Amino acid sequence: MDQTLQFYGGRRQRSLSLTGLLLLALMACLLLGSNAVHAGNAASANNGGVQGADYWRQVTQGEQGYSTHKKAESGVLINRSGEEWRQLRIQQIQPYGIWALAGIVLLLAAVYLLAGPSKLEQPRSGSTLERWTKLDRYLHWAVAGLFIILTLTGLSLLYGRYFLPEVMGKSGFANYIQLAKSTHNYLGVLFALCLTLMILKWIKNNIPRLIDLDWFLQGGGMIKGKHPHAGYMNGGEKLWFWVLVAAGIVLSLSGLVLDFPLYTSELRNDLQLATVLHAISALILICGTLAHAYIGSIGTEGALEGMVTGQVDETWAKQHHDLWHQDLTDKK
Amino acid sequence: MARMKFLCDSERCIECNGCVTACKNEHEVEWGVNRRRVVTINDGEPNETSLSVACMHCTDAPCMAVCPADVFYQTDEGIVLHDKDACIGCGYCLFACPFGAPQFPQEGAFGDRGKMDKCTFCAGGPEEDHSQAEREKYGRNRIAEGKLPMCAEMCSTKALLAGDASDVSDIYRERVIARGSNAGAWGQNLAYNAAGKKR
Numbered sequence: 001m002d003q004t005l006q007f008y009g010g011r012r013q014r015s016l017s018l019t020g021l022l023l024l025a026l027m028a029c030l031l032l033g034s035n036a037v038h039a040g041n042a043a044s045a046n047n048g049g050v051q052g053a054d055y056w057r058q059v060t061q062g063e064q065g066y067s068t069h070k071k072a073e074s075g076v077l078i079n080r081s082g083e084e085w086r087q088l089r090i091q092q093i094q095p096y097g098i099w100a101l102a103g104i105v106l107l108l109a110a111v112y113l114l115a116g117p118s119k120l121e122q123p124r125s126g127s128t129l130e131r132w133t134k135l136d137r138y139l140h141w142a143v144a145g146l147f148i149i150l151t152l153t154g155l156s157l158l159y160g161r162y163f164l165p166e167v168m169g170k171s172g173f174a175n176y177i178q179l180a181k182s183t184h185n186y187l188g189v190l191f192a193l194c195l196t197l198m199i200l201k202w203i204k205n206n207i208p209r210l211i212d213l214d215w216f217l218q219g220g221g222m223i224k225g226k227h228p229h230a231g232y233m234n235g236g237e238k239l240w241f242w243v244l245v246a247a248g249i250v251l252s253l254s255g256l257v258l259d260f261p262l263y264t265s266e267l268r269n270d271l272q273l274a275t276v277l278h279a280i281s282a283l284i285l286i287c288g289t290l291a292h293a294y295i296g297s298i299g300t301e302g303a304l305e306g307m308v309t310g311q312v313d314e315t316w317a318k319q320h321h322d323l324w325h326q327d328l329t330d331k332k
Numbered sequence: 333m334a335r336m337k338f339l340c341d342s343e344r345c346i347e348c349n350g351c352v353t354a355c356k357n358e359h360e361v362e363w364g365v366n367r368r369r370v371v372t373i374n375d376g377e378p379n380e381t382s383l384s385v386a387c388m389h390c391t392d393a394p395c396m397a398v399c400p401a402d403v404f405y406q407t408d409e410g411i412v413l414h415d416k417d418a419c420i421g422c423g424y425c426l427f428a429c430p431f432g433a434p435q436f437p438q439e440g441a442f443g444d445r446g447k448m449d450k451c452t453f454c455a456g457g458p459e460e461d462h463s464q465a466e467r468e469k470y471g472r473n474r475i476a477e478g479k480l481p482m483c484a485e486m487c488s489t490k491a492l493l494a495g496d497a498s499d500v501s502d503i504y505r506e507r508v509i510a511r512g513s514n515a516g517a518w519g520q521n522l523a524y525n526a527a528g529k530k531r
Contacts, residue, residue, distance in 0.1 A: 066375035069366040077371050082428040086394045161402040174418035177401045181420040262443040
């Protein structure tokens with residue numbers, strides 16, 4: 001009796017091992033029952049049936065039993081993977097995600113403060129070249145705009161509960177997070193569509209060439225010295241493109257699984273895996289996007305106007321994409 | 333302070349699904365949602381074993397830890413409850429729960445998950461006790477009436493026990509002694525002395 005009270009009385013000391021203990025207690029309860037079958041019924045004692053630890057092993061390995069309730073996994077008594085998923089999400093993804101986001105912001109701030117933005121070395125020529133067509137720009141800004149909304153709503157779903165209720169009040173947070181989830185689910189599909197179109201439109205410009213290796217070896221012009229040669233897309237842009245392709249596919253597919261479990265999989269293990277892949281690929285892309293946004297705006301003089309107006313100054317083209325500039329002047 | 337617990341005695345459970353029916357009826361649980369279910373392992377074989385399972389009102393509840401909308405709360409008696417108004421139907425509580433307790437009605441255009449529904453230990457929700465809103469969203473609040481969960485009350489073999497943990501374990505201990513099961517003794521120790529060993 002004392003021991004019983006002691007066990008339950010200890011619940012206020014919140015520690016992770018308590019879950020384990022609680023599960024253990026439950027396991028033992030289940031186990032006890034079947035042990036009792038063993039002892040209480042002599043006829044069944046020697047028939048080689050599953051009792052005690054064997055029964056428990058069967059149950060925790062997720063073996064399906066029979067249940068009149070006909071929903072996915074109703075026959076599973078214990079699903080152990082939930083706890084692993086919880087630990088992974090709360091103890092790995094959430095803190096490492098914060099570190100990654102903080103790290104990339106600090107890195108970019110350091111680059112800006114120490115190395116400074118990349119300026120045009122020659123004065124502007126005044127004549128411009130078309131770098132991005134209207135379709136290119138629409139695709140880019142559609143993907144970018146959706147990505148920003150999805151980032152804000154997605155990070156709210158990952159981290160919001162830890163600070164937003166204090167910021168916007170409990171009911172404010174409830175309304176906001178409901179809106180965030182719906183927005184995230186619906187716009188996510190649109191994002192996947194736009195991203196696919198953008199990837200298809202741009203893939204031919206992003207085939208890796210030997211010259212890109214050279215671009216990387218020279219640090220993309222970051223190391224003082226002459227600017228490395230580059231065609232229409234330089235090595236860094238191609239790298240970002242392929243990161244976007246790889247992480248974008250994982251992100252979109254896992255997102256669609258989470259969006260439409262009825263048409264994909266309702267199994268908990270699949271959905272757990274989908275949330276993990278979704279969070280990791282999203283965090284990679286958010287970090288990448290921050291770097292991309294820095295380099296494409298304040299980090300490189302004359303770059304942003306290309307994606308806004310479609311036109312870049314010839315001086316900029318000569319400096320950053322000399323081979324592309326060469327090609328265009330040769331054609332004239 | 334009492335600590336509320338469920339315990340299902342697998343030697344007694346005869347898979348009659350009385351608990352399931354009692355629960356559905358008491359709370360008028362919506363179509364497609366079962367707060368409690370009975371699972372039979374090795375069905376039809378000599379060693380078949382049945383257990384009734386619902387939310388086990390965990391101490392360090394996984395659902396509570398992962399919910400992005402933070403809708404869960406635990407009463408002083410250890411009952412895990414949730415605020416349906418704030419639930420966003422993401423399903424994370426179901427992914428984390430070892431028992432498959434959280435249930436979702438299908439809603440919306442693509443069979444979206446609706447507001448999560450699960451066993452409340454017959455303790456209602458955040459709304460005012462015995463209010464119409466509480467009745468509609470969470471079912472009857474028997475705890476506030478001074479009664480124990482309907483499933484256990486209706487259990488024909490008293491396999492399913494619900495109530496204060498010390499009472500539940502006392503009843504179970506008596507049964508183990510009456511059965512003369514030596515094999516159960518170590519389990520009892522493991523179940524209720526596990527916390528003591530660690531400290």
